[in-house]
Amino acid sequence: MASPSEQFPDIHSVNAVYDVLIVGAGIQGSSTAYHCIKQGLKTVLLEQFSLPHSRGSSHGQSRIIRYSYEQTHYSQMMTEAFPMWKDLEKETNTQLYKKTGLLTISLPPMRSLYDSSLEQMRKFKRAHRILDHEALKKEYPEMNFPKDSLVFMDYDGGTLRADKALRAYQDRFKDCGGILKEEEKVLEITPGPVVIVRTNKATYKTRQLILTPGAWAQKVLKPLGIDVPLTVTRINVPYWQEKETGVMSKVPNLIFQLENDKHVYALQELEYPGLTKVPYHGGADIIDPDYRDTVHNEAVGRKSDIQLLKRFIAKHFPLLLSEPTVIETCMYTETPDSELIMDRHPLYHNIIVCCGCSGHGFKLAPSVGKILCRMAMGKESHINITALSFKRFKNSCLTNKAKL
Ligand SMILES: Cc1cc2nc3c(=O)[nH]c(=O)nc-3n(C[C@H](O)[C@H](O)[C@H](O)COP(=O)(O)OP(=O)(O)OC[C@H]3O[C@@H](n4cnc5c(N)ncnc54)[C@H](O)[C@@H]3O)c2cc1C
Secondary structure, rough: OOOOOHHHHOOOOOOEEEEEEEOOOOOHHHHHHHHHHOOOOOOOEOOOOOOOOOOOOOOOOOOEEOHHHOOOOHHHHHHHHHHHHHHHHHHHHHOEEEEEEEEEEEOOOOOHHHHHHHHHHOOOOOEEEOOOOOHHHHOOOOOOOOOOOEEEEEEEEEEEEEHHHHHHHHHHHHOOOOOEEEEOEEEEEEOOOOOOEEEOOEEEEEEEEOOHHHHHHHHHHHHHOOOOEEEEEEEEEEEEEEEOOOOOOOOOEEEEEOOEEEEEEEEOOOOOOOOEEEEEEEOEEEHHHHHHHHHHHHOOOOOHHHHHHHHHHHHOOOOEEEEEEEEEEEEEEEEOOOOEEEEOOOOOOHHHHHHHOOOOOOOOOOOOOOHHHHHOOOOOOOOOOOHHHHHOOOHHHHHHHOOO
């Protein structure tokens, strides 16, 4: 495989002008870097921390993958993402996807998740099945959901091995000649036909800049005249011990709708033997990503999600201990409508932004990377992502600084 300097002879020169520079080596930046280098673009990926790290949103071993989505654009993105994850598995000879099936459960009158996702499953002809109460009880006696629950199975749903997926993208990027620089924090961006990017260590020139800074998006975008309505929260990720060895091994992944956009979801044992991952998605403490775990945050940290989950486990998963064994931490970066932001800077069209993944972006990464790469090549997205634009927000998020 060509080394970076063989592939692009001037790549390390101080005068090098990159085709693409990407800020943030989480799953979105890493997937985008992979796509760009595969297209022959001279690409550099900058990450503020030493890799791997657990201070963003892409760490940990597992994420849900599913076809079932409420919106057409994500169904289209998953249509291309599923085979792309499989391609990455082959390319890196690494298992990244574990098929478990995924149950979507709503309890009337709260049924929007069930109705909209089922409609998409039918529209896209995805393998699925509706389970009535009898079938649910018979096939999954380990769970206990009310008689009037609405349930369907997405047969292709499962778990992505998140840490391995992240590493796979980064390794392939480097193998193909890309430059990945760790411990380089971007401090200043000067827009122009050639964008100047200054870090704590060097200054770079690039024709296209892609910003995938996760929870740091507001900090990166504000100096560029964009004030995005993002909420960054600290998420508890609890794991629950089974009462007897193996009793939960056949339970598929699932999402249970509590309220409109509040869910509890569960992932089959993967990273820790005998432990089921069951977190809450629906509000947590707002934090500054640079101070995620400070004593202050611990002190004000709401444990109400853990209390809610304890009640949920006791009621619906009687074969799990209703006290978490392990609690890990992650961050959500949420938009008001829970839709991602993927767009060009409204004024500087060679600056492309992806942020606000709202707690569901991991599985989409192959498609996100392909779209961002196409945009960097001056093409339009092949999937209609109008719903993800800055335009949906007031003044396209432009501040007075940018409008001057
Ligand atoms: C608890 C939890 C559960 C989740 N479950 C699922 C799930 O089941 N399925 C699913 O699909 N998704 C899930 N998600 C969401 C998914 O993990 C995220 O949407 C995704 O990881 C976001 O990736 P990212 O690349 O945008 O951000 P990040 O991974 O945070 O990457 C951003 C990177 O940018 C770097 N950076 C920021 N600023 C700078 C700078 N100035 N200079 C250099 N580098 C910088 C950061 O250090 C960071 O590494 C979950 C998220 C959490 C927290």
